[in-house]
Amino acid sequence: MSDSFQDALAGLAAIVGDKHVIASRADQEPYVVDWRGRYRGRAVAVVKPGSTAEVASVVRYCADRRLAIVPQGGNTGMCGAATPDDHAGNVVIRLDRMRAVRDVSPLANTITVEAGCILAEVQNAARDVDRYFPLSLGAEGSCQIGGNISTNAGGTAVLRYGPTRDLVLGLEAVLPDGRIFNGLRALRKDNTGYALKQLFIGAEGTLGIVTAAVLKLFSPPRSSALALVKLQGVAQALEIMQRLRGVVGDRLGSLEIMSRSQIEAIAETVPHVTIPFELTTPWYLIVELTDTLAGVDLDEPLATALADAMEAGIAKDVILASNLAQVKAIWAVRHSVSEGNKRSGYVVSHDSVVPLERQADFVTNVEARIMAAVPHARVVMHGHIGDGNIHVIALIDHAHCQEPATTAALVAQINEIVDDETAAQGGAISAEHGIGITNRVRLARVADPLDIELMRGIKRLLDPSGLMNPGKIFGAGAA
């Protein structure tokens, strides 16, 4: 290690304490590789500050020495946005020690948390005061709320509660020059100038490090009903959504869809998950209704609406969950999609969103185009009906992915197919996963050049040296 790096380690240790600076390669391992093992980078140090002031000091220290900063949450992201690149001078900042729930107000329906809080901890802190924090996703046991905010995480409750952006009332962030943006206000309305906090939400740590936030809470769902519907396709799922809205209004909680091939991939590879229904149709829709009142009978309207849909030929079969075990068994399938896909081959994953009217065509076209171009691919899909967001995933047998160059070419080919079809349908290539490293070339290819110009302008404004999470969203040399 160079002298200047030795100096940096000492300088960082002087700020956060020796034991919160990780310098050895072996100990850094969990932080320099993304959880899927796609990206591997290097770092002079992984630093764990204990307060916003320490984060600010670390950032200022790095800025003064032109060390690049990589903010990292729970390292559960889908696009490599929290993984350092392979320059040796990166400093990874983890907020694991900033995990306090600073305040919960059941009156104001707000919770104030530090960015290192695990999502499940936020959910639990809300539950403790009989409130509900709706953000819910597969990684909730290990992802951190700061990362959720920085990636504007989606998940299974967007249909009713919106993405993370809609759940953030206030936030605090350390800017690339070490100054602290203090927007940590528990205010439901604020029209005092430009919406600065919005810049940090979904910016993937390229404009600063989110250190704390005030989040919205809700009345908890106290009644619910769940069914699994077997059906022919996405068009039928949308028709069922329409019918349910007519019958239950805004009580639609989740509408999650999976293709038969998606469920088969899970059945074949995830031994601890049993598929609690027979696979007899091309698509499977999980319908969950919720009400914030206890004792509301949602089973009856759900059963009636779905029976009507069967009679009309829209649903092929309906399984109503009659107990909690059944509910859990059905959700277990949905929550195993990432694991099942990872075990089934090399995953070329997409996150397109299109207008709802285009969703059925999108799915049909994109599958046909991938299969025509890459006959050995296996296309599986799952997604969020009502959001317009379907994850199209091409699983490639590892035998076809031995050579990095071949794999890269294959991935690029499939990405272009999906992106072109997404553009043709008026959509966007990332609904909830973000850009990170994975999608920066794709974004540059499909985005309006004006959008990129404005984004680069904002990046330069906040981070003129380009040291804050370099190489993410824009690719290298953004600033």
Add this chain to the structure above:
Amino acid sequence: MSDSFQDALAGLAAIVGDKHVIASRADQEPYVVDWRGRYRGRAVAVVKPGSTAEVASVVRYCADRRLAIVPQGGNTGMCGAATPDDHAGNVVIRLDRMRAVRDVSPLANTITVEAGCILAEVQNAARDVDRYFPLSLGAEGSCQIGGNISTNAGGTAVLRYGPTRDLVLGLEAVLPDGRIFNGLRALRKDNTGYALKQLFIGAEGTLGIVTAAVLKLFSPPRSSALALVKLQGVAQALEIMQRLRGVVGDRLGSLEIMSRSQIEAIAETVPHVTIPFELTTPWYLIVELTDTLAGVDLDEPLATALADAMEAGIAKDVILASNLAQVKAIWAVRHSVSEGNKRSGYVVSHDSVVPLERQADFVTNVEARIMAAVPHARVVMHGHIGDGNIHVIALIDHAHCQEPATTAALVAQINEIVDDETAAQGGAISAEHGIGITNRVRLARVADPLDIELMRGIKRLLDPSGLMNPGKIFGAGAA
């Protein structure tokens, strides 16, 4: 008029057509004065383009000639943000001719509208397809949706549906250099980079001109119940909110509060409004419950919860509206606050928002401090319980406001009191009205200098010449 202004009129007429350029002082009158008559400016022309392309051409034309541009919606704003200053070279752009509802999708729950649409037209277009656009405010019969978006309008449905920002899925805007930002996508999720559209929402036309938007629709409320509650103060109103949440979950539609003095000001000055209840307590709370299902009995839980609140001494009296006429009569009082105040004296109006826990103290303190400093003021209040937003209004007898300088000093004195108390309670000086001309000095006084620096940076980035709605938010010379 100077030759260059004559040239400009001809140039603008060449873009939009002769009859859509208003050059005469008399015809410009409705557009160069704000609706309250506080601000009067000048313009070389008021221009009414008929399309986004024409808006872009007009903006480019003005940018090339260094003519300042003032975007104006329905001219119903509270802070003068749409009124030109007194330089002669302003061009006011009105989108009255861009009034098309381009698309309504009951499937996707979206509506695509041009910015000149009157808010009530948007509401009606939604209603026509059995959907609901929740934005609702006093000026809905004349304000334009482009103005609502540019000011991030609030209103009486924020408690349940959020401010305008939360209702915008996509938008199109003409930038200060005449280029078109094309974010007009009907997508419920989009994580492809920075949230550019958020910049234009609430920017009061200082970063560009919103020309069209895709908005969220909802299932319409089909059941409702309304009551008027007489009570001692804001703390009791919050306690009732808490109790209602426990009983009806998320069915709380509106919680609007008025002080006795507020209602008296209406009773004294607005002859066509009758107060349908006796004034026997210091405060009055309108409670509206709504459900998206038809035939839901909300009267019974409302009556029970409020009877319990009376028994506990929290509510002093309760009037349940038993028919639509009663509902309308109660809402008529609330919708007359602006008119009543305007007729009662010179209005020094505030729009503070504070955390809910601080709302009762804020109200008590600010009233006491104003009365101590300005004994001849009459303090009236109305606001949105649950949002933390109470409008504190000092009405000054016109006899005390004869001299502009005296009036200005009095206003500044009252503003400082309210702003200091707002800051002391952790709040913001504008919840929903914005900054415009009225509040720019106040914002500069109370805002974090870092926030102002970032806002000015964004302004410079998008509008380096400072020609887009100059003098708003920041005061003159922002760019």
